Amino acid sequence: MKTAVPERVKGVCCPPSIPLSIAKVDACVDVLKALADPTRLQMVGALKRSSQPVCICDFTAAFDLSQPTISHHMAKLRDAGLVEVTKRGIWAYYRLADRLEPRTRALLDVLV
Template sequence: MSVDATLANPLTFVNGSARLDPVEKLMVLPERERGVCCPPTLKARPEKIEQTTEILKALADPTRLQMALSLRDAKEPVCICDFTATFDISQPTVSHHMAKLREAGLVDVTKRGIWSFYRLAPDLPAATRRILDAIG
């Protein structure tokens, strides 16, 4: 008997006699169709997801997060010059951070002459306020 025939045949020869090898049964799984197993329920509206993503991206930077927390605790709008002194960073860098916070809808700005004063947006989503409150 050739080697190929032995491999194709479920017989094993032991001491000259043939023995039938047990054949393992293989479980054949059904082919899965994409999206029919257990589809998740998407409850959040796409525009709410987009807004929340932008807020979280803006707060992901440590300096911007500290600035937002400072504005939350401030009794009145904060001048950009105060942020440059507090964070020891340049005015253009503070302006960049504030622009990111403003684009995300986190802060409002008021111009007085050449100075810009920032405050936390009054219409900030309650969930965002809870995030800031949970941090400190």
């Protein structure tokens, strides 16, 4: 029964008891921060569902946000390693990163 609370002794609170998994936490948090925004989450979802790289101008049209804001959000996804860009002529085409970590891939499969 998981809800049966452990016994405690007053004043003996707070031994350093919790095993924390500090490794990879920061990297994980960076990915979560990148995804924790409505615009960026929808961007990633659209890229994941698309069979082709998507021109960023389409995102500029799809969201009610200025072009610099869209560019800014995409830059955050780039910095997090989630997306990659191919420039062709005056256009910039984005896609999900080719070599996502398996955990990150699994995360996207759950999310979008």
